[in-house]
Amino acid sequence: MAGDLKEQPNERVAGKAYRALERMVVTLELAPGSVTTEGALIARLGLGRTPVREAIQRLAWEGLMEVRPRAGLAIAPLAAGDWLKVIDARRGVEATLARAAARFGTAETAARFRAAALAMEKAVVSGSALAFLEADKELDEAVAAAADNPFAARVAAPLQTHSRRFWFRYQADCGLARAAEQHVRIISAILDGDAERAGREAEALMGLLREHAEAAVRP
Incomplete structure (x- = not known):
């Protein structure tokens, strides 16, 4: 069976x-x-x-x-301009997952969100981009589990991996604090069960990443 x-x-x-x-x-x-x-x-x-x-x-x-x-x-090669395409592809599905996570999260997924937030804060304090990437992946997986939408999660997962790769290449040396702060805002909205705010904060994260991507392609 x-x-x-x-x-x-x-x-x-x-x-x-x-x-x-x-x-x-x-x-x-x-x-x-x-x-x-x-x-x-x-x-x-x-x-x-x-x-x-x-x-x-x-x-x-x-x-x-x-x-x-x-x-x-x-x-796969890395072309800075492709980061913009990845972010544009992520924008809608990330907001969808964040809103659903706020609506359908459980005590188990809430614990994962808190752990991810703590791990991100520790990564910022230690200045470890590698630790931040691990926490970011854990957060993405926690959102996918809480959202209970495997279709959206399967679309998002490879885009998230590509985005982490671009971020590590172009932003890891100076983007930890801002990125962590925005991720924590998403976590807070999800834990509060505020679906609309979670969606807005996910869109704000995509906006922040787009700023980084645009900076990476400037001459």
């Missing part, structure tokens, strides 16, 4: 492989435009071929890698 299906060990390992590779792409450890191989990634991660291959396929579907038969794996 479908309701009796449980997550298999390989599914958990595939998730671990995906998170590790996603982090390497977002933080530019796998450099934009570079080429690597499946074997090289397996060696770096210390995981099996099947979970790593599944992670690669997922990243390829999200546009972060390109699988080139007999020629390796190409890491």
